[in-house]
Amino acid sequence: MEKEILLKLKVASVLYENGNKEKSLEHYMKARHLIDEHKDSIGAFVFLEACQVAKKLEKTSDQEAFLKRAKEKGFKTIDEYNAIIAHYAAEDGEDSVRMAIGHCKSALKIANNDNDRGLYYFRMARLSEKLEDDMSALLFYEKAYEHYLEDFDRGRGKPYAALCVAKCHVKAGVYDKAFEYFDIAYNLTIKYDKRICMLIMQICEPAAMAKEKVGDLDGAMFYLNSAFEITKRAEVDTYPVPWWPQSMQFLIAEMYERNGNQKQADETYKDILRNHERKLDIFLHAAHLGLKYNRPKFINVYYEKIADMYETKFNNLEKAKEWRQRVLAEK
Numbered sequence: 001m002e003k004e005i006l007l008k009l010k011v012a013s014v015l016y017e018n019g020n021k022e023k024s025l026e027h028y029m030k031a032r033h034l035i036d037e038h039k040d041s042i043g044a045f046v047f048l049e050a051c052q053v054a055k056k057l058e059k060t061s062d063q064e065a066f067l068k069r070a071k072e073k074g075f076k077t078i079d080e081y082n083a084i085i086a087h088y089a090a091e092d093g094e095d096s097v098r099m100a101i102g103h104c105k106s107a108l109k110i111a112n113n114d115n116d117r118g119l120y121y122f123r124m125a126r127l128s129e130k131l132e133d134d135m136s137a138l139l140f141y142e143k144a145y146e147h148y149l150e151d152f153d154r155g156r157g158k159p160y161a162a163l164c165v166a167k168c169h170v171k172a173g174v175y176d177k178a179f180e181y182f183d184i185a186y187n188l189t190i191k192y193d194k195r196i197c198m199l200i201m202q203i204c205e206p207a208a209m210a211k212e213k214v215g216d217l218d219g220a221m222f223y224l225n226s227a228f229e230i231t232k233r234a235e236v237d238t239y240p241v242p243w244w245p246q247s248m249q250f251l252i253a254e255m256y257e258r259n260g261n262q263k264q265a266d267e268t269y270k271d272i273l274r275n276h277e278r279k280l281d282i283f284l285h286a287a288h289l290g291l292k293y294n295r296p297k298f299i300n301v302y303y304e305k306i307a308d309m310y311e312t313k314f315n316n317l318e319k320a321k322e323w324r325q326r327v328l329a330e331k
Helices: 002-017 021-037 044-056 060-073 078-089 094-108 114-130 134-147 157-172 175-189 197-213 217-236 244-258 262-278 281-292 296-314 317-330
Strands: none
Touching (some): 002 021, 044 060, 044 078, 078 114, 094 114, 114 134, 134 157, 157 197, 175 217, 197 217, 217 244, 296 317
């Protein structure tokens, strides 16, 4: 019976997400009827799933009743703990965040592998950040890093946890530890060279900014140039986005500019322009991806940067106008 109820709740949720509230409500009411009939034999997980659908449909009294029943049943399985954690994590208020953290700690006791334990520590770190509890967030991110295996999440879980540790240390001003974890994140990431572009950019940009802040411009440029070369090599793959290499070049040019090397900055800006003049298909590809993934605003930001560069760096108002017209066309 639980499977039948869960299926009806899933259908109700999908219909709601697709804008068909009337049909969603119809399936929800069928599930609700079955829950009422079998409330003594079903587990907490079903009540929690029903609670989430009731919330979407603004059935407040049902939502409260389902949550109460779930608590009365008690939480015994990983699925039940995941559901109650998700419930409280989505709620506003400090009390809800603390409840989510408490359930994560309970789930840790029955987690049966290191990756699962790492996930709970990672969730607690994220939740601690909501509370602006930086010390707890750091400790939980460190625990997540320690527990994740290297191949977890196709090689991205462990380096991403290391990145979060590094950023916590930057926030605290402990740069030696930050650089230690930035290096760990970088070196782990490049071992998995098929799916690293987004992650390598997430690592290299804050690492470069931190290096710049302590006056290590060579270290900063190492990270930015590494990200540029990796994203450039990966352009032929279907996974990377075509404008990523140029995004990294913008950061390189801006760093040259901030640190008084205007000649090198101008050369980098010109190289960006040359690349784009040679690769007009990049713009078509970018527009296609923007439409496919519903990212027109990001594309407009990208077009605006090029327009601004033509105007402020090369005094080419005609080209700047042309690019701004493209921006308007995409809005």
